[in-house]
Amino acid sequence: MESKTVDIKAGGGYTVHIGSGILDACGEAVASVIKPCRAAVVTDSNVEGLYLERTMESLRGAGFDPISFVFPAGEGSKNMRVLSEILESFADNELTRSDVAIALGGGVTGDITGFAAGVYMRGIKYVQIPTTLLAAVDSSVGGKTAVDLAAGKNLAGVFLQPSAVICDTGTLSTLAPEVFADGAAESIKYGVLTDEDIFKIFECGDVRSSITDVIYRCVTIKGRLVEEDEHDNGARRLLNLGHTIGHAIENLSEYTFPHGHAVAVGMVMIARAGELMGITEAGTSERLARVLSKNGLPTSTGYSAEELYTAALSDKKRSGDSITLVMPEKIGSCRLMTVSLPEFSDIVELAVNG
Ligand SMILES: NC(=O)c1ccc[n+]([C@@H]2O[C@H](COP(=O)([O-])OP(=O)(O)OC[C@H]3O[C@@H](n4cnc5c(N)ncnc54)[C@H](O)[C@@H]3O)[C@@H](O)[C@H]2O)c1
Ligand SMILES: [Zn+2]
Numbered sequence: 001m002e003s004k005t006v007d008i009k010a011g012g013g014y015t016v017h018i019g020s021g022i023l024d025a026c027g028e029a030v031a032s033v034i035k036p037c038r039a040a041v042v043t044d045s046n047v048e049g050l051y052l053e054r055t056m057e058s059l060r061g062a063g064f065d066p067i068s069f070v071f072p073a074g075e076g077s078k079n080m081r082v083l084s085e086i087l088e089s090f091a092d093n094e095l096t097r098s099d100v101a102i103a104l105g106g107g108v109t110g111d112i113t114g115f116a117a118g119v120y121m122r123g124i125k126y127v128q129i130p131t132t133l134l135a136a137v138d139s140s141v142g143g144k145t146a147v148d149l150a151a152g153k154n155l156a157g158v159f160l161q162p163s164a165v166i167c168d169t170g171t172l173s174t175l176a177p178e179v180f181a182d183g184a185a186e187s188i189k190y191g192v193l194t195d196e197d198i199f200k201i202f203e204c205g206d207v208r209s210s211i212t213d214v215i216y217r218c219v220t221i222k223g224r225l226v227e228e229d230e231h232d233n234g235a236r237r238l239l240n241l242g243h244t245i246g247h248a249i250e251n252l253s254e255y256t257f258p259h260g261h262a263v264a265v266g267m268v269m270i271a272r273a274g275e276l277m278g279i280t281e282a283g284t285s286e287r288l289a290r291v292l293s294k295n296g297l298p299t300s301t302g303y304s305a306e307e308l309y310t311a312a313l314s315d316k317k318r319s320g321d322s323i324t325l326v327m328p329e330k331i332g333s334c335r336l337m338t339v340s341l342p343e344f345s346d347i348v349e350l351a352v353n354g
């Protein structure tokens with residue numbers, strides 16, 4: 001079993017292991033950073049039947065005493081009620097401060113398990129075992145944890161870096177195509193941000209056979225940004241490329257439009273506006289749209305500029321009278337740009353109506 005590793009110098013420092021089949025050695029990987037103890041594996045109802053037993057088996061083999069908690073799959077479970085059930089289950093199973101939580105699943109599992117680990121007994125260690133491409137390239141690294149509130153997505157959470165991330169690329173083979181596509185959108189985003197080679201893999205390469213390399217490159221980029229800006233006040237905001245308009249689309253669709261799909265449209269739109277403003281190299285939005293379509297992603301929606309602008313402004317994470325956008329300069333290079341609200345309105349108008 002070959003694996004690639006990326007070391008992240010944030011929190012206590014941790015290693016991301018990426019490779020095919022490494023789930024069966026997850027116990028050893030956890031044991032290399034946490035001495036055998038009780039391990040609470042949290043997973044969802046889809047991943048349970050696919051990968052829970054292999055995970056428990058490997059943990060047992062490495063001397064851990066694993067227990068499991070399964071919640072119904074889907075974003076609808078990323079809330080305070082399920083968080084509370086996870087915490088009660090940790091307590092019922094007598095987890096102590098020296099035990100560990102393990103998130104086995106996609107971004108929903110990672111976010112809620114990380115949050116539970118951050119608040120149970122004022123904080124215990126946790127490990128991420130991402131099983132979606134989105135979780136592998138994005139949510140499992142960086143220490144943002146969250147649940148949704150009635151008022152909006154990801155409004156409650158803590159920053160807590162994991163102790164290890166174990167990404168078995170073999171688990172991605174069972175993903176539904178649209179779930180894989182969501183992760184492809186976020187991976188293509190890293191290509192646009194800083195690494196044209198990632199972009200080219202999605203443009204003309206064999207994505208499935210290059211997936212270890214894709215994840216390695218994406219995690220390396222995210223890791224460097226997180227190291228520079230752990231709490232998301234500076235350079236880390238580059239990761240929001242396509243997300244301002246993307247969040248507006250998700251919001252307008254009442255979250256029926258999947259996140260990666262919305263980010264795909266958001267990236268094309270901001271690149272189009274950037275071209276018209278003379279910031280983005282001509283032809284970028286078209287090249288981006290071609291790659292996204294090839295990978296099963298949309299590149300436009302029927303929402304008007306007015307609807308998108310209003311929805312983007314209601315974003316709870318916006319600060320004051322300005323908004324910071326991520327503007328592509330060309331494939332492989334982007335910059336942060338803070339604009340006033342009237343300027344933002346003009347940009348959305350350009351993005352939609354040219
Ligand atoms: N913390 C962060 O930095 C961060 C970053 C990006 C996104 N997120 C969060 O991530 C979440 C989205 O993540 P997601 O797209 O992974 O969603 P998800 O966890 O709901 O997974 C998507 C679907 O795939 C299923 N699934 C997972 N692994 C599978 C596998 N290997 N085979 C078959 N089915 C599998 C799940 O059961 C679910 O139905 C959102 O809540 C978002 O807010 C967090
Ligand atoms: Zn995203």
